[in-house]
Amino acid sequence: GAVVSQHPSRVICKSGTSVKIECRSLDFQATTMFWYRQFPKQSLMLMATSNEGSKATYEQGVEKDKFLINHASLTLSTLTVTSAHPEDSSFYICSATLGLGNEQFFGPGTRLTVL
Amino acid sequence: KNQVEQSPQSLIILEGKNCTLQCNYTVSPFSNLRWYKQDTGRGPVSLTIMTFSENTKSNGRYTATLDADTKQSSLHITASQLSDSASYICVVSPNFGNEKLTFGTGTRLTIIP
Numbered sequence: 419g420a421v422v423s424q425h426p427s428r429v430i431c432k433s434g435t436s437v438k439i440e441c442r443s444l445d446f447q448a449t450t451m452f453w454y455r456q457f458p459k460q461s462l463m464l465m466a467t468s469n470e471g472s473k474a475t476y477e478q479g480v481e482k483d484k485f486l487i488n489h490a491s492l493t494l495s496t497l498t499v500t501s502a503h504p505e506d507s508s509f510y511i512c513s514a515t516l517g518l519g520n521e522q523f524f525g526p527g528t529r530l531t532v533l
Numbered sequence: 534k535n536q537v538e539q540s541p542q543s544l545i546i547l548e549g550k551n552c553t554l555q556c557n558y559t560v561s562p563f564s565n566l567r568w569y570k571q572d573t574g575r576g577p578v579s580l581t582i583m584t585f586s587e588n589t590k591s592n593g594r595y596t597a598t599l600d601a602d603t604k605q606s607s608l609h610i611t612a613s614q615l616s617d618s619a620s621y622i623c624v625v626s627p628n629f630g631n632e633k634l635t636f637g638t639g640t641r642l643t644i645i646p
Contacts (some may be wrong), residue, residue, distance in 0.1 A: 460638065461636040462577070463636075465636070521582065524569075524577045524578070527576045
């Protein structure tokens with residue numbers, strides 16, 4: 419199967435700082451990438467859909483100015499959590515797909531802890 | 534509202550035993566149903582994927598079934614191993630062109646020696 423990586427795997431930051439998380443498709447070109455958030459013992463919640471070269475589409479309730487998404491190439495999407503607060507502490511997972519109707523391949527996730 | 538419900542929420546079984554996890558969904562229109570395994574602190578890994586016309590799909594010791602009429606699916610694990618300890622998530626995909634997946638809350642499976 420296709421491989422999706424995320425970096426970093428774990429990050430701890432102080433409240434008020436910004437954190438960038440990278441999502442890369444290692445062996446295929448991903449026209450679409452998705453960003454999810456998962457709180458303990460809960461299912462994955464879609465935050466936004468990112469298409470290469472265009473603005474991300476955010477789900478209702480997700481602040482686009484707080485969670486900045488950039489999909490500059492077919493193999494890289496970044497999620498920046500701006501002015502992070504303790505309530506932003508969560509497990510962030512990205513997925514990538516070749517396009518409509520194709521399977522989503524998930525990254526290993528990034529554990530964000532905001533102190 | 535599209536929903537995917539899984540049961541049980543958690544399950545503990547002895548190594549070597551079999552178990553079956555359940556998934557009921559109300560997603561419509563329906564394209565396919567997938568079972569994922571998610572280890573703690575890791576992203577989901579696909580186990581099986583079935584379209585509405587498929588009744589069963591196997592992947593090693595994992596066998597998934599689908600009844601599109603009753604909108605139920607199950608994941609059967611045979612001869613469980615300690616490495617099977619993980620969360621198992623049922624995910625339903627709507628029709629082609631709509632990529633928003635509906636995730637179940639998962640079943641936390643623990644295998645004890």
